[in-house]
Structure formats: C-alpha cells, structure tokens
Amino acid sequence: MAYALEDEFGDIIGKARRGQNMSHAETATAAGISESDLSRMEKYTLNPTETQVYKLAEVLNLDGAKLLSIANEEWEPEPIQHSDDALEVITVSAPVGGWPVNAYILICKATNEAAIIDTAASPDQILKQLGTHKVNTTAILLTHSHSDHTDGLPRLQSATKCHTYIHKNEPKPRSAGKLQELEHSDIVKVGELKVTVLDTPGHTPGGCSFHTEKVAFVGDAIFAGSVGGPNISYQDEINSVRDNLLTLPDDVRLFPGHGPSTTVGEEKLHNPFF
Ligand SMILES: [Fe+2]
Incomplete structure (x- = not known):
C-alpha cells in the first residue's frame, strides 16, 4: 500500500528549509552532505541515511526521531474509529x-x-x-x-x-x-x-x-x-x-x-x- 501521508521526508525538509529561508547550499553545508544529495532527497530520488536524517533535523529545527519515523514510513495516523453523538x-x-x-x-x-x-x-x-x-x-x-x-x-x-x-x-x-x-x-x-x-x-x-x-x-x-x-x-x-x-x-x-x-x-x- 502506498504511504498515505500528504507529505513525506522530502516535502518536510523542503518546507522547513524554505520556511527558514535557508538555501540548498547553506543547509547542505551545515548538515555535512552535498548540495546535489540534498536536492535529490527533496525530490525523493535519494533516501537519506539515519545519520543524515538526524543531522538535517538538527539543522532545520525539526524533531529527529519523528522525522526518521516518517522517512522510514513507520507511522501514519489511526483511522477514525468511533462516531460522535453530537x-x-x-x-x-x-x-x-x-x-x-x-x-x-x-x-x-x-x-x-x-x-x-x-x-x-x-x-x-x-x-x-x-x-x-x-x-x-x-x-x-x-x-x-x-x-x-x-x-x-x-x-x-x-x-x-x-x-x-x-x-x-x-x-x-x-x-x-x-x-x-x-x-x-x-x-x-x-x-x-x-x-x-x-x-x-x-x-x-x-x-x-x-x-x-x-x-x-x-x-x-x-x-x-x-x-x-x-x-x-x-x-x-x-x-x-x-x-x-x-x-x-x-x-x-x-x-x-x-x-x-x-x-x-x-x-x-x-x-x-x-
Ligand atoms: Fe492552501
């Protein structure tokens, strides 16, 4: 089954990076990865390693463990379970x-x-x-x-x-x-x-x-x-x-x-x- 989230790892780091006005170059340098690898991660043509996920999370002020769980497609929200009386x-x-x-x-x-x-x-x-x-x-x-x-x-x-x-x-x-x-x-x-x-x-x-x-x-x-x-x-x-x-x-x-x-x-x- 396809992963059901609207945004996955690439979208999340792209939004955090753009939201904090950080360039590809600046973000990549701070995270110790190449600029082209960062671009490929944002476009989903390269999967990050666990170390890279934590490093990017630190640079982009994101929660590393939560980001890793989405990068590994380990979490999606529970479906609606019960109805409401009102x-x-x-x-x-x-x-x-x-x-x-x-x-x-x-x-x-x-x-x-x-x-x-x-x-x-x-x-x-x-x-x-x-x-x-x-x-x-x-x-x-x-x-x-x-x-x-x-x-x-x-x-x-x-x-x-x-x-x-x-x-x-x-x-x-x-x-x-x-x-x-x-x-x-x-x-x-x-x-x-x-x-x-x-x-x-x-x-x-x-x-x-x-x-x-x-x-x-x-x-x-x-x-x-x-x-x-x-x-x-x-x-x-x-x-x-x-x-x-x-x-x-x-x-x-x-x-x-x-x-x-x-x-x-x-x-x-x-x-x-x-
Ligand atoms: Fe909108």
Whole structure:
C-alpha cells in the first residue's frame, strides 16, 4: 500500500528549509552532505541515511526521531474509529488541479443543520451528499482562499443560499454573495454546535481553523506529520498551530485540506515540526 501521508521526508525538509529561508547550499553545508544529495532527497530520488536524517533535523529545527519515523514510513495516523453523538463529519475528497483535496460537511445530529467546510473538492459531490443526508445547510466556512479550496464557492452559494464565512485577514475569493468576516474566537452556530474560529495564519495571511466538540477543520495549517507550505510566515504557522491547535485535547480529530485526518495527540507524538 502506498504511504498515505500528504507529505513525506522530502516535502518536510523542503518546507522547513524554505520556511527558514535557508538555501540548498547553506543547509547542505551545515548538515555535512552535498548540495546535489540534498536536492535529490527533496525530490525523493535519494533516501537519506539515519545519520543524515538526524543531522538535517538538527539543522532545520525539526524533531529527529519523528522525522526518521516518517522517512522510514513507520507511522501514519489511526483511522477514525468511533462516531460522535453530537455531530457527523462527511469527507469529500476529489482532485483539484491534479492533486487530491478535501472538503467536509459538518452535521449537527440534533437539528440536521450542516456547514460546508471549503468548496473546491467537487461541489457536485458536496451537493449530492447534502441531498443524501437531507440536511439544512446553514453556513459555508472557508479555512483559506486558495483556489483549490474555494473554487466552487459561487455554485454552492447559489445552491444553498446560506452565509459564507472567512477570516477578516484573508484575501477574498470569487464569491456570488457577501462574505461574513471572522476573527479568532468568534463562534458560528451550526444547529446546536458552537464552532469556534482559531487563527492559524502562515500558509496564508488569514488562514483559520474551525473547532467544535472533538473535531477541528484545519485547512492547510497542519497535515498529518507535516504543515502546509509556509507561504507567508513559517514562524506564524508553527506558533499558531502549536498554540491554537495542539493545545486542544489529545482526542480532538484534525481534518486537513489535504491527506488523512489525524488527532492532536498523534501530531504531538509524530509531527517533526513540533
Ligand atoms: Fe492552501
């Protein structure tokens, strides 16, 4: 079976290196390996030795043991095991621009009201699921405005006629309606569920996560075993994930924009960025 993580060793060291503004040459010299070997490791054409993994982790401020476990393909998160009395999460995964992307539907079981989280991973499939579950959709929540998470927004707005929410610091995507702005600790109600906004910038200026009960939708802030590309600020990304997501209870399940879901506890144990 293919290793299921969104990012593996090469992506992880590439993101850490670029996030800390280190060149190939600088990183390779500090780690005692050749520049071309480092490039090949980032492109998955050369496997690192255990010593090289630990050395690169030290140079890039990553956790060496956790990085080695991913380099050796020894860890992936446990699949979802039990359901929740208060809510249901439906995952819609589909390729966008050639790469798999996740959108989610959060359903309040008490009222059958629902929110759509991100809109690009097949609006058709999202609408089909809403119909199958016979829910009343009351909100569209956007973790960030990258097109692989927001294409499809006008279509879903027209079909559901519900409010769309996005962080106030985030560039605004193409929209068929008014966008309601959010900030850290705001609450959006989905039926009886109180969904709290958590700032998780760094991948984008106003990236945010949505937390309720034992689930959080985290966009591209954190992936199982990795983080999203630190396009705006590596330090903001690391700090906000550490302070606003990894402080949630260990059994909170994190649903990212790419790759498998994971939990706070598993990320604390296995994510080499933390
Ligand atoms: Fe993104």
